[in-house]
Amino acid sequence: MAKKILVVDDDPAFADMLKTALAARGYEVAVCLQAATAFRQIKESHPDLTTLDIMMPGRSGWEIVNQMRSNAETAKIPIIISTGVHTTHMADEGLLLQGMRYEKLYKPFELDDLYRKVERLIGGPENVKFEAGGV
Amino acid sequence: MGEPSRETIGGAADFEARPAERLEGGSLAAAHKSCDDVISLLAHELRGPLATLNGYAQLLVKKGLSPQLQEKAVQSVLEQTKRMNSMVDNLLQASRLAAGRLRVSLEAVEFVSLVRQMVEQQQALAPHHRLNLDVPDQFMPARLDAALAGLALANVVQNAIKFSPRESEILIFLRRTDHRAVVSVVDAGPGISSEDLRHVFEPYRTERGGMGVGLFVAKGIVEAQNGEIGINSQLGTGTTVWLSVPLANSG
Numbered sequence: 001m002a003k004k005i006l007v008v009d010d011d012p013a014f015a016d017m018l019k020t021a022l023a024a025r026g027y028e029v030a031v032c033l034q035a036a037t038a039f040r041q042i043k044e045s046h047p048d049l050t051t052l053d054i055m056m057p058g059r060s061g062w063e064i065v066n067q068m069r070s071n072a073e074t075a076k077i078p079i080i081i082s083t084g085v086h087t088t089h090m091a092d093e094g095l096l097l098q099g100m101r102y103e104k105l106y107k108p109f110e111l112d113d114l115y116r117k118v119e120r121l122i123g124g125p126e127n128v129k130f131e132a133g134g135v
Numbered sequence: 136m137g138e139p140s141r142e143t144i145g146g147a148a149d150f151e152a153r154p155a156e157r158l159e160g161g162s163l164a165a166a167h168k169s170c171d172d173v174i175s176l177l178a179h180e181l182r183g184p185l186a187t188l189n190g191y192a193q194l195l196v197k198k199g200l201s202p203q204l205q206e207k208a209v210q211s212v213l214e215q216t217k218r219m220n221s222m223v224d225n226l227l228q229a230s231r232l233a234a235g236r237l238r239v240s241l242e243a244v245e246f247v248s249l250v251r252q253m254v255e256q257q258q259a260l261a262p263h264h265r266l267n268l269d270v271p272d273q274f275m276p277a278r279l280d281a282a283l284a285g286l287a288l289a290n291v292v293q294n295a296i297k298f299s300p301r302e303s304e305i306l307i308f309l310r311r312t313d314h315r316a317v318v319s320v321v322d323a324g325p326g327i328s329s330e331d332l333r334h335v336f337e338p339y340r341t342e343r344g345g346m347g348v349g350l351f352v353a354k355g356i357v358e359a360q361n362g363e364i365g366i367n368s369q370l371g372t373g374t375t376v377w378l379s380v381p382l383a384n385s386g
Contacts, residue, residue: 011183012263012301013211013218017190020208024199033301055179084182085175107186111193 002028003122006047008038008064009082010056018051021111022118026125035059039067042074048122051080051105065096078121080105173339180346181222184215214260221293222346224286229338229348232355239280239359246275246316246380250309253288263301266292270309275316276383279360284380287356290349291320291376297345298324298374311382319377327368335366353378
């Protein structure tokens with residue numbers, strides 16, 4: 001069975017691109033465009049990994065990280081934190097992510113870098129379609 | 136159709152560069168922090184479409200996409216370049232407005248055609264929403280800056296698209312009232328709280344996401360051409376933004 005990834009991002013075009021890139025690699029991908037419903041969707045669908053945009057209206061990605069960390073069902077789901085701001089957002093970010101498996105991804109990024117980070121967290125897909133570095 | 140009552144009209148720009156000597160102690164630090172915050176926000180917002188464009192370009196180079204996905208990728212690259220161009224246009228106009236230096240170049244315009252053309256362009260960029268345009272069968276000659284008026288209209292419609300669920304309908308009405316044309320854009324979004332509504336025309340207010348300049352720029356452009364803009368909304372009922380512009384006497 002294909003490994004499941006949930007993309008959480010309020011930018012539909014970016015979320016579509018990420019979905020296309022990960023699906024082309026061989027993962028099963030779902031998208032959540034609303035920060036307000038993201039935690040519920042993570043809890044219900046229990047993906048193997050979630051990508052999370054940090055700057056979203058209404059609810060910061062950090063709040064969702066905190067919710068995930070505080071819930072036994074979601075605390076072990078690895079996260080790829082994606083952001084367009086190349087600086088640390090929170091002084092206690094390290095504390096918030098303590099004990100969680102995560103990678104950071106700064107927009108824009110190399111797809112091979114995305115694939116490597118996903119593989120570090122959950123391993124490769126069942127059937128690799130794009131080889132990392134195989135452009 | 137009667138002109139809706141105005142719930143909120145924003146004031147002058149509150150992100151205006153002020154001479155350092157007028158700022159004292161903490162307020163200078165606060166101004167720098169505010170400037171840093173705005174630049175961080177803009178960097179984040181511009182990197183969104185840039186990352187999308189860059190990602191699709193890499194996927195196309197990898198040559199592993201089906202013909203259908205290749206077409207989708209190329210389409211998205213074109214859309215994202217337009218989106219980035221619109222963001223840059225808005226930033227430029229926001230900066231000019233904040234400095235009181237908006238340049239308006241009036242020309243003879245047929246307003247119904249202008250609205251129709253803008254809606255067609257926005258529909259092409261938003262395939263997951265239905266833009267339903269309702270215009271009267273008549274000419275509405277006006278003297279406007281067509282590029283700026285188009286940007287103001289596009290900002291209002293893009294806002295409606297942004298806050299409406301996918302596959303929902305956005306209604307755009309154009310009506311003539313005396314010597315003015317009134318465009319109303321009605322969305323099916325979640326509506327705006329009364330607190331956020333008070334600040335909706337102020338620049339760089341990002342409570343609702345984005346760069347926070349779209350409605351600020353639309354208001355500045357419309358008012359610079361003797362027009363008016365207003366908004367009606369409450370949580371759970373969607374939002375209507377209307378704008379009116381004067382028509383030429385010959386109409």
